[in-house]
Amino acid sequence: xxxxxxxxxxxxxxxxxxxxxxxxxxxxxxGNGLVYTWKGERIAIENEQVANAGEKVYxxxxxxxxxxxxxxxxxxxxxxxxxxAEAGSDWFDYALNxxxxxxxxxxxxxxxxxxxxxxxxxxxxxxxxxxxVISFLAxxxxxxxxxGERESGTLRLLLANPLPRAHVLVAKYLAxxxxxxxxxxxxxxxxxxxxxxxxxxxxxxxxxxxxxxxLVATAVYASVFLLLGLAISVAAxxxxxxxxxxxxxxxxxxxxxxxTSRLIAVATVDTVGNGWDEAGELVDQTDAELKRAGVALxxxxxxxxxxxxxxxxxxxxxxxLDDATNEIHRQSMRGRVERYRRARLVNSISPGFAFxxxxxxxxxxxxxxxxxxxxxxxxxxxxxxRFLIDRDExxxxxxxxxxxxxxxxxxxxxxxxxxxxxxxxxxxxxSLSGARAPMVILLAEALAALWLxxxxxxxxxxxxxxxx
Amino acid sequence: xxxxxxxxxxxxxxxxARLGLVAVLTVALTGLAxxxxxxxxxxxxTYYESRQRELSERRQEVTTWSQVQRATARVIIPPQPLGxxxxxxxxxxxxxxxxxVGRIPTMVWIDDQDYNRFLxxxxxxxxxxxxxxxxSFLAVxxxxxxxxGERERGTLKLLLANSVPRSHVVLAKxxxxxxxxWIPLALSYLVALVALLNNPDVxxxxxxxxxxxxxxxxxxxxxxxxxxxxLMVSAFVRESSxxxxxxxxxxxxxxxxxxxxxxxxxxxGVHERPSQEFRDGHARNREIFDGHxxxxxARHPAPAAAWLADVSRDGVRxxxxxxxxxxxxxxxxxxxxxxxxxxxxEYKWWPEALAEEAxxxxxxxxxxxxxxxxxxxxxxxxxxxxxxxxxxxATRHYRLTWIEYLRSRGAFSDRRWFTDDPVGQQPxxxxxxxxxxxxxxxxxxxxxxxxxxxDEQLQRIDANNRSLDLSDMPPFTATDAQRDLGGTLxxxxxxxxxxxxxxxxxxxxxxxRFNRDEPY
Numbered sequence: 001x002x003x004x005x006x007x008x009x010x011x012x013x014x015x016x017x018x019x020x021x022x023x024x025x026x027x028x029x030x031g032n033g034l035v036y037t038w039k040g041e042r043i044a045i046e047n048e049q050v051a052n053a054g055e056k057v058y059x060x061x062x063x064x065x066x067x068x069x070x071x072x073x074x075x076x077x078x079x080x081x082x083x084x085a086e087a088g089s090d091w092f093d094y095a096l097n098x099x100x101x102x103x104x105x106x107x108x109x110x111x112x113x114x115x116x117x118x119x120x121x122x123x124x125x126x127x128x129x130x131x132x133v134i135s136f137l138a139x140x141x142x143x144x145x146x147x148g149e150r151e152s153g154t155l156r157l158l159l160a161n162p163l164p165r166a167h168v169l170v171a172k173y174l175a176x177x178x179x180x181x182x183x184x185x186x187x188x189x190x191x192x193x194x195x196x197x198x199x200x201x202x203x204x205x206x207x208x209x210x211x212x213x214x215l216v217a218t219a220v221y222a223s224v225f226l227l228l229g230l231a232i233s234v235a236a237x238x239x240x241x242x243x244x245x246x247x248x249x250x251x252x253x254x255x256x257x258x259x260t261s262r263l264i265a266v267a268t269v270d271t272v273g274n275g276w277d278e279a280g281e282l283v284d285q286t287d288a289e290l291k292r293a294g295v296a297l298x299x300x301x302x303x304x305x306x307x308x309x310x311x312x313x314x315x316x317x318x319x320x321l322d323d324a325t326n327e328i329h330r331q332s333m334r335g336r337v338e339r340y341r342r343a344r345l346v347n348s349i350s351p352g353f354a355f356x357x358x359x360x361x362x363x364x365x366x367x368x369x370x371x372x373x374x375x376x377x378x379x380x381x382x383x384x385x386r387f388l389i390d391r392d393e394x395x396x397x398x399x400x401x402x403x404x405x406x407x408x409x410x411x412x413x414x415x416x417x418x419x420x421x422x423x424x425x426x427x428x429x430x431s432l433s434g435a436r437a438p439m440v441i442l443l444a445e446a447l448a449a450l451w452l453x454x455x456x457x458x459x460x461x462x463x464x465x466x467x468x
Numbered sequence: 469x470x471x472x473x474x475x476x477x478x479x480x481x482x483x484x485a486r487l488g489l490v491a492v493l494t495v496a497l498t499g500l501a502x503x504x505x506x507x508x509x510x511x512x513x514t515y516y517e518s519r520q521r522e523l524s525e526r527r528q529e530v531t532t533w534s535q536v537q538r539a540t541a542r543v544i545i546p547p548q549p550l551g552x553x554x555x556x557x558x559x560x561x562x563x564x565x566x567x568x569v570g571r572i573p574t575m576v577w578i579d580d581q582d583y584n585r586f587l588x589x590x591x592x593x594x595x596x597x598x599x600x601x602x603x604s605f606l607a608v609x610x611x612x613x614x615x616x617g618e619r620e621r622g623t624l625k626l627l628l629a630n631s632v633p634r635s636h637v638v639l640a641k642x643x644x645x646x647x648x649x650w651i652p653l654a655l656s657y658l659v660a661l662v663a664l665l666n667n668p669d670v671x672x673x674x675x676x677x678x679x680x681x682x683x684x685x686x687x688x689x690x691x692x693x694x695x696x697x698x699l700m701v702s703a704f705v706r707e708s709s710x711x712x713x714x715x716x717x718x719x720x721x722x723x724x725x726x727x728x729x730x731x732x733x734x735x736x737g738v739h740e741r742p743s744q745e746f747r748d749g750h751a752r753n754r755e756i757f758d759g760h761x762x763x764x765x766a767r768h769p770a771p772a773a774a775w776l777a778d779v780s781r782d783g784v785r786x787x788x789x790x791x792x793x794x795x796x797x798x799x800x801x802x803x804x805x806x807x808x809x810x811x812x813x814e815y816k817w818w819p820e821a822l823a824e825e826a827x828x829x830x831x832x833x834x835x836x837x838x839x840x841x842x843x844x845x846x847x848x849x850x851x852x853x854x855x856x857x858x859x860x861x862a863t864r865h866y867r868l869t870w871i872e873y874l875r876s877r878g879a880f881s882d883r884r885w886f887t888d889d890p891v892g893q894q895p896x897x898x899x900x901x902x903x904x905x906x907x908x909x910x911x912x913x914x915x916x917x918x919x920x921x922x923d924e925q926l927q928r929i930d931a932n933n934r935s936l937d938l939s940d941m942p943p944f945t946a947t948d949a950q951r952d953l954g955g956t957l958x959x960x961x962x963x964x965x966x967x968x969x970x971x972x973x974x975x976x977x978x979x980x981r982f983n984r985d986e987p988y
Contacts, residue, residue: 017713024717028725035732042742049744092586113743124732132724140716144709240609243712244486247605248493255601255724256497259593263504266587302909340586367586 004158004168008175012141021137022183028129029187033194035124036083040200046112047078061415064391064398068101068405074380074421075111076373080201081210083191085127085359087366093333094370096377100385102315102322102403108333108377126188127359130218131352134180135225135254139246141176142229144239146460151239165457173226173453180222181215188214209428213362220446221355225250227449234456257350265343275332279325286321290314300399300406308399308407315401326378333374340367354442361435364426368434372426380421387419470636477644481610490606491652497598498656502663505552505594506670509560512547513669516562519544531888531934532784533879540938541870542566543863545576545946548850549670550679553660554842555594556851557826563856565863569871570807572815575823576859595660596845599687600838601723603653604694610645611698612715613708615982620708634983641699642692642975649691657684678953679848686848690841693967694719696974697837703981726836734828749817757810764802771795773908774900779922785887787896787922793883804880808871826853834966844963847956854959855951862949869942888934896922 012018054073061067076094093108149155158168188211196203229246236242290296295314297303303311344367347353360366389402392409401407432439481487526539544564551560558578565573615638618624627637664670672680698715705711770776771791778788788796830852833839846852879885887893896918897903907914951959 016710017717020713020717024721024725027721028729031729031732046742046744049742053744053747088586113741113746124729128728132728133720136720136724140713241485244489244609248489248602251602251605252493255597256593259597260500260504262587262592263508267504267507336586343587370586 002171004163004171005175008145008172009178012175012179017140018179021140022186025129025133025137025183025187026190028124028133029126029191030194032083032124032126032129033191036191036195037198037200039082040195040198043078043112047075050075050111058415058418058420061413061418063411063413064388064395064409065405065407067388067413067418068403068408069099069104071097071099071104072384073097074377076369077423077425079363079365079369081207081363081365083125083195083201084210084214085356085363085365086123086125087127087360087363087369089365090123092367092370094373096381098377098381098384100381100388100403101405102318106326106329106381108374126191126214127356129187130184130221131356132254134184134218134222135250135352137180137183138176138222138225139229139243139250141179142172142226143233143243143246145172145176145230146233147236147239147242148233165460166454169230169453169457173223173230176226177219177222180226181219184218185215210363214359217355217358217362217442220442221351223446224351224442224449227446227453231449231453231456234453234460253350254352258347258353261343261346264346265339269335269339269342271332271335271339273332275329278332279328282321282324282328286317290317297404297406303399303407308401311399311401311404311407315404315407319403330378337367337371348438348441351442351445354438354445357435357438358442361432361439362428364428364431366435368431369426372430373423376423377421380419383419470640473632473636473640474644474647477640478647481644481648486606486609487648487651490602491655494598494602494606494652495655495659497593497602498595499659499663501593501595501598502552502660505555505560506663506667509547509549509552510667510669512560512562516544516546519562519564527938528935530936530938533874533877533882533885533936535783536874536879536936536938537568540941541568541867543573543859543866543944543949545859545949549664549672549676550683550849551851552664552670553594553680553683554596554845554849554851555592556846556849557853557856558851559592559594563859565860567863567867567870568811569804570811570814572811572867573860573863574815576856576863595656596683596842598656599653599690600842603649603687603691604723604838604841605719606652607645607649607691607694608698608715608719610648611641611695612702612712614641614645614699614702615978616702616705616708616711619706635979638699638975638978638982642696645695645699646688646692649695650688653684653687653691657687675953679850679956682848683845686841686844689967689971690837693837693971693974696971696978700974700978700981703978703985722836723838727839727842730832730836730839731825731829734825734832746817750814753810753813753817756813757806760806761803764799768795768798772900773905774897774903777896777900777908779896779919779926781926786889786926787893788887788889789895789897789900791900793886796886797881797883800885801881823853823857827857830854834963837967837970840963840967844960844967847960847963850950850956858951858955859949863944866944873941884936888936 050073054075057070057072061070074096079089082089090112091110094111095109096106097109098104098106144151146155149158159165192201192203192207192211195201201207228249232246232249233239233242236245293313295310295317297311297314344353344357348357357366360368385403388408391413392398392400392402395409395411397411398409399407523539523542523544530536530539542564543566544562547560547562548558549560551558561578563576563578565576567573613620615624618627628634664672697718698711701714701718702708702711705714771789775789775792778792779786830843833843843852847854874880883891903914906912909915
C-alpha cells in the first residue's frame with residue numbers, strides 16, 4: 001500500500017496540475033492576506049471612532065430625564081477570525097440603535113459602513129478559497145487517477161500486485177489528500193504571516209487552534225471530492241467523460257445549489273414584512289385613541305395640579321404600545337432569520353456549504369453569533385431602562401412617569417454609573433454544537449463518497465473497452 | 469471541402485456524451501433560473517403597481533404645498549423584464565429614489581418589499597451565470613484538444629494529406645465548435661423565452677426584443693471567444709493532457725476566481741471613509757442649519773401665543789391668524805433657502821467611495837472574458853451599477869425641475885404651504901389682543917368654546933374642493949432615467965472591443981502557430 005502512496009505522491013508533486021494548483025492556491029491566499037490587511041486597518045479605525053462617538057453619548061448625560069431621550073448604539077464584538085470565515089460579519093445586524101424612552105425607536109442595523117452595492121459578491125476568506133478551489137483541485141487531481149492508468153495500461157500492472165483493491169484506492173486517496181492539505185497549510189501560513197506581520201491579528205493560541213480545526217474540516221471536505229473523483233474515474237470509460245461528469249457535478253454542487261437557495265427561501269417562507277409599516281399603523285391608532293379620550297402630555301406645571309393623572313394614563317397606554325411594537329420588530333426579525341435559515345438549509349445539501357457552515361461553527365461566527373447577540377441587545381435595553389427607573393425612584397422630587405424624559409428625575413447623574421453593554425461572547429463550544437447539522441452532513445457525504453468509491457473499485461474492469 | 473470538415477467536427481461533437489450532458493444541465497438550470505426569476509418578476513411587478521397606486525392616491529389627497537413633498541418627491545422604476553435573464557445588481561426588484569427640498573438623492577434604492585440583511589450573503593443564479601460558467605466550460609472542453617488531440621491520434625497527418633489548407637482546419641474547428649455550442653445556447657434561450665412569454669406581467673417592447681437578441685448574439689460571441697482561446701492553447705501545447713490542465717485552470721481563475729476576487733480587491737483598494745465620519749459630518753451640517761434657524765428666530769420674534777393658536781389636522785393648519793401666517797411664511801422662505809444649502813452640504817458628504825468601488829467592478833470586469841461577458845449582458849439588461857447610477861442622476865435632475873415648478877407656482881411663499889382654508893377664513897381667536905393668558909388654558913371655557921366652534925367648522929370641510937391641482941407638475945418619466953439603446957451600446961464599447969480583439973487575436977495566433985508547426 002505504501003509504495004503506491006509514495007508513487008502517487010511523487011507523481012503528483014512532479015505534475016503540472018499540482019504545481020499550477022499550488023500557484024493558484026497561493027494567489028488566492030495572498031489575495032486573502034491583502035484584502036484582510038486592508039480591511040483590518042479600516043475596521044480598526046472605524047471601531048475606534050464608533051466607540052468614541054458611543055462613549056460621548058454616555059458622557060453627555062446630565063440626569064435620568066436626559067438619559068432617557070438619548071440615542072445609544074451598541075455593537076457586537078469583532079471576531080478577529082473573519083479572514084477564515086467572513087460569515088456575514090459585514091452584513092448581519094450586529095448593531096442595535098436604542099433609546100430607553102417609551103416613545104423611542106429601536107432598530108438593528110449593520111455595525112459597519114458597508115457598501116450595499118457589492119452584496120452580490122463573495123469575499124475571499126479561507127472558507128471561500130477551500131470551498132471553490134480545493135474542491136476543483138480535488139477533481140483536477142483525480143479525474144484520471146484510474147481511467148488514466150487504464151488508458152496507459154499501467155492499471156493492469158498495478159492490480160497485478162497481490163494487494164486488495166481497497167488498498168489501492170486508499171493509497172491513492174491518501175496521497176492526493178496529503179497533497180491538498182499540505183497546499184492549504186502552506187497557503188494558510190502565508191496568509192497568517194501577512195496578517196500577523198501587518199499587525200492585523202495576533203498570532204496566538206486561539207488562531208493556532210482555529211487553523212488546526214480548519215485543516216481538519218478541509219481534509220473532510222476535500223475527501224468528498226477526491227473520493228467522488230476516484231469513483232467516477234473508475235466508473236467512466238474514458239478520462240474525458242470522467243472529467244466532464246465531475247465538473248458538471250462540481251458546478252451543480254458548488255455553484256448552482258447555493259445560487260438557487262435564496263430564490264427558494266423567498267418563495268417558500270412568508271415573512272411579516274419589515275415591521276415598520278405595521279408598527280407605524282399601531283402608533284397612529286393609539287395616537288388617535290388617546291386623542292379621542294382627551295389624554296395628552298401637558299407641561300410639567302399644569303400636570304402637577306392633578307397629580308399627573310393624564311400623563312399616567314398616557315404612559316400606561318404607550319407602554320403597552322411599546323411592548324406591542326417591539327414584539328412586531330422581533331417577529332419581523334425572526335421572519336428574516338427564518339428565511340435565511342431556510343436558504344442555509346438548501347445550501348447545506350451542497351458539501352461546499354456544509355463545509356462553509358462547519359467553518360462558521362469553528363470560528364464562532366455566522367448566524368449563531370447573531371442569534372447570540374440579538375437577545376443580549378434586547379436585554380441591554382431592559383437593563384438600561386431598569387437602571388434609569390431605579391434611579392428615578394430614588395429621587396423624591398420626580399413625578400415618576402417612567403421612561404418619559406420630561407417627567408423623570410432631574411437630579412444630576414454620574415454617567416460612569418450607567419451600565420455599558422458588555423457582550424457575552426459566543427464560545428467555540430457553543431457555536432460548534434450549533435453547527436452540528438452541517439458537520440454531520442459533511443461527514444455523511446464523505447462517507448457516502450467513500451462507499452461509492454469502494455463499490456466502483458470492486459466492480460471495475462481492468463482493461464480498456466475493446467482491449468482484449 | 470471546408471463543409472466536409474465542419475460536418476466532421478459537428479458529428480464528432482454531437483456523438484459524444486459531453487455535449488448532451490451539458491445541454492441537459494444548461495437547459496435545466498436556465499429553466500430553473502428563469503422560472504424562478506419570472507415568478508419573482510411578477511411578485512415585484514404587483515408590488516410596483518401597488519406602490520404606484522399608493523403614490524397617485526396620495527397625490528389626489530394633497531391639499532397644501534407642504535404635503536406635496538410626501539406625495540410627489542419619489543421616483544419609481546418598474547422592474548426590468550430582462551433582469552430575469554441577467555440579474556445584475558437589482559435583479560427584477562423595483563428601484564427608486566426619494567428626494568426633497570433638503571435632500572439630494574445619491575443612489576437609487578432597491579425596493580425589496582422585505583429588506584433582509586441576512587440574505588445579502590447569498591448570491592442568486594441567472595441565465596447569464598449558467599452560460600458564463602457551464603457553457604463556457606463546454607467550450608473549453610470542445611477546444612482544449614482541437615489540435616493537440618488530432619496530432620496525438622495521428623489524424624492530423626491524414627487530414628493534411630488531403631491537401632486541405634491548414635487555415636481551413638482551424639476554421640472548421642471553430643465553426644463546428646460554435647455550432648455545437650449554439651445548440652444548448654439556443655435551447656436555453658428558447659426555454660427563457662417560453663417562460664417570459666407565458667408570464668402575463670412581462671411586456672416586451674421592441675427595444676427589449678433588440679436587447680434580448682443582443683444578449684443572444686453576445687453569448688454566441690463569448691462562447692466563440694472561449695473556444696478560440698482554448699484552441700490557441702491546444703495549438704501551442706504538445707500534449708492534450710497539458711492543454712487540458714492549462715485550460716481548466718485558466719477557466720477556474722477567469723470565471724469563479726476572478727468573479728469573486730474582483731469585488732474584494734476593488735472594495736479594499738479604494739479609500740473609503742469610516743462610517744462614523746459620515747455620521748459626524750451629517751451632525752455638523754444639521755448643527756449649521758439649526759444655527760441659521762435659531763438666528764432667524766432671534767431676529768424675528770414670534771407673535772404671542774394668542775396669535776399663534778390654531779388647529780392642526782393631519783399636518784394641515786386651520787384657522788390661522790393672518791399675522792401668524794405672515795410670520796410663518798417669512799420663516800418658511802428663509803428655511804427653504806437654508807434647506808437647499810443643507811442639501812448641497814449633505815450631498816458632499818455622501819459615500820462617493822462606495823459608488824467608485826462599484827463602478828470599478830464594471831470597469832475591471834474587462835480583464836476576464838467571463839466577467840466581461842457578464843457585465844456586458846447586464847448592460848444590455850440595464851442592471852449594472854452604471855444603470856442604477858443613471859437613475860440616481862435622473863432623479864437629481866428631476867429634483868431641480870420639481871423645485872423649479874414649486875417655485876413657479878409660488879409654493880414656498882404661499883399661504884397654501886400651511887393651510888387649505890379659504891382666504892378670509894375666520895381665525896381660531898379672532899381678537900388675540902383682547903385675550904388674557906388665563907383664557908388660553910386648554911380647559912378654559914373660552915378655549916373649549918373656540919375648539920367646539922372649530923370642530924363644527926371642520927365637519928363641513930369638503931376636502932375635494934380644497935385639493936391642489938398638480939396636473940401641470942412636470943412628470944418623471946422612467947424611460948428618461950434609463951439608458952436607451954445608443955447609450956447602452958456606447959457603454960458596452962470598450963468591453964465589446966476587448967471581446968472582439970481577444971477573439972481575433974486568438975484566431976490569428978492559432979493560425980500562424982499551426983501554419984508553422986509540424987503535423988506530428
